[in-house]
Amino acid sequence: MEVRTRAPGKIILSGEHAVVHGSTAVAAAIDLYTRVSFRLLPPSEGDAGSVELELKDTGLAFSWPSSRLKETFSFEAIGPPLSPTPRPCSPEHSKLIASLVEEQNIPEAKIWLRSGIHAFLYLYTSIHGFKPGKVVISSELPLGSGLGSSAAFCVSLSGALLALSDAFSIDRQTKGWLELELSELELVNKWAFEGEKIIHGKPSGIDNTVSTFGGSMIKFRSGELTHIRSSTPLRMLITNTKVGRNTKALVAGVSERVLKHPDAMAAVFRAVDSISKELSVIIESPTSDDVSIIAKEEKLEELMEMNQGLLQCMGVSHASIETVLRTTLKYKLASKLTGAGGGGCVLTLLPTLLSTKIVDKVIAELESCGFQCLKAEVGGKGLEVCFS
Numbered sequence: 296m297e298v299r300t301r302a303p304g305k306i307i308l309s310g311e312h313a314v315v316h317g318s319t320a321v322a323a324a325i326d327l328y329t330r331v332s333f334r335l336l337p338p339s340e341g342d343a344g345s346v347e348l349e350l351k352d353t354g355l356a357f358s359w360p361s362s363r364l365k366e367t368f369s370f371e372a373i374g375p376p377l378s379p380t381p382r383p384c385s386p387e388h389s390k391l392i393a394s395l396v397e398e399q400n401i402p403e404a405k406i407w408l409r410s411g412i413h414a415f416l417y418l419y420t421s422i423h424g425f426k427p428g429k430v431v432i433s434s435e436l437p438l439g440s441g442l443g444s445s446a447a448f449c450v451s452l453s454g455a456l457l458a459l460s461d462a463f464s465i466d467r468q469t470k471g472w473l474e475l476e477l478s479e480l481e482l483v484n485k486w487a488f489e490g491e492k493i494i495h496g497k498p499s500g501i502d503n504t505v506s507t508f509g510g511s512m513i514k515f516r517s518g519e520l521t522h523i524r525s526s527t528p529l530r531m532l533i534t535n536t537k538v539g540r541n542t543k544a545l546v547a548g549v550s551e552r553v554l555k556h557p558d559a560m561a562a563v564f565r566a567v568d569s570i571s572k573e574l575s576v577i578i579e580s581p582t583s584d585d586v587s588i589i590a591k592e593e594k595l596e597e598l599m600e601m602n603q604g605l606l607q608c609m610g611v612s613h614a615s616i617e618t619v620l621r622t623t624l625k626y627k628l629a630s631k632l633t634g635a636g637g638g639g640c641v642l643t644l645l646p647t648l649l650s651t652k653i654v655d656k657v658i659a660e661l662e663s664c665g666f667q668c669l670k671a672e673v674g675g676k677g678l679e680v681c682f683s
């Protein structure tokens with residue numbers, strides 16, 4: 296039996312980084328997905344089989360003989376890798392997994408894949424031990440660009456692994472895409488969070504939570520999710536600066552600034568918290584006519600600009616992001632970085648009454664700078680599962 300899963304990426308409308316330090320953030324799923332297919336392989340005679348991983352986006356495939364996994368994890372200090380409940384990857388466990396990743400000779404140019412492979416091995420062996428199996432992963436999301444590819448990776452992978460484990464009492468004969476029960480989604484989310492810890496270092500949990508549960512928009516603070524309803528659909532342009540960066544390093548950079556300037560950074564995080572709270576109230580506020588829609592969108596634009604200013608204070612903007620901000624401002628459009636920054640993606644609010652002609656002009660100008668504009672629906676389903 297094979298299981299397929301898909302989990303969405305996300306945009307953060309306000310509160311990235313500050314959310315790691317306890318502030319409120321507002322985010323939504325987007326209709327770009329990471330997909331996983333997984334099947335357990337029957338062991339052949341005289342051979343314990345292998346755990347195989349194919350990463351379609353990079354054209355790379357990896358394989359670990361089950362016997363090699365067994366031998367590595369026989370190290371007494373960590374006990375058996377199988378775990379019925381989500382738990383963090385201990386430093387000893389992490390060292391053993393790092394040695395298994397090391398053996399794979401990942402090309403130097405793709406060394407950033409390491410953390411994802413590390414998270415894969417942790418989740419696989421925690422949920423299925425050394426059982427041979429094959430996992431194939433592909434994504435519509437640009438990787439390492441602020442749209443939550445790491446969370447979509449961990450959620451779709453945890454969902455697929457759990458769907459073929461004893462942890463789920465799901466009817467595997469049902470055809471088509473299924474949404475899981477709340478308790479099952481919660482379990483997936485917890486495992487995915489452990490995976491995100493390996494990739495982000497110190498994640499807030501917002502990305503895996505949005506990717507697991509979906510919904511039109513969410514407010515998130517200290518692990519707590521609240522669904523919010525937008526009274527008018529928001530149109531966002533996503534511009535990928537194509538400048539590569541790594542969330543873990545950016546999150547660590549902000550924490551360093553907190554150590555150096557604790558009072559100033561606490562004030563910055565408080566300001567972000569207020570912005571996110573106000574943003575969520577405005578998003579939910581009813582609109583009756585064009586005048587009220589324009590007033591609402593103007594307030595949202597101002598809050599996005601204020602949040603961007605505070606992200607600059609945190610040291611996570613980038614010259615490429617500033618170029619996007621300047622370009623969109625020429626058309627009186629407000630933008631902010633989304634995700635970890637340092638390059639990656641920028642959000643621009645496209646007001647409801649903005650003509651298609653202007654949108655096309657902005658996109659053409661941004662693309663002439665070498666950026667890539669993405670169109671994505673804001674809000675949507677979370678993790679889905681399909682058996683075949």
Ligand SMILES: Nc1ncnc2c1ncn2[C@@H]1O[C@H](COP(=O)(O)OP(=O)(O)O)[C@@H](O)[C@H]1O
Pocket residue numbers: 329350352407408409410411412432433434437438439440441442443444445446448494495540541542543634635
């Ligand atoms: N489809 C994928 N294939 C392989 N690795 C992936 C995939 N999606 C995510 N990753 C892992 O996640 C990392 C990117 O995560 P991160 O730096 O948090 O950026 P973001 O989450 O914004 O895309 C990659 O370096 C890789 O390790």
Ligand SMILES: C[C@@](O)(CCOP(=O)(O)O)CC(=O)O
Pocket residue numbers: 310311312313314315440441442443444445495497498499500501502542546633634635636
């Ligand atoms: C910077 C942060 O707030 C969001 C990171 O998102 P992404 O990995 O850049 O898509 C980190 C986190 O909340 O875990």
Ligand SMILES: [Mg+2]
Pocket residue numbers: 443444445446495502542
């Ligand atoms: Mg990430």
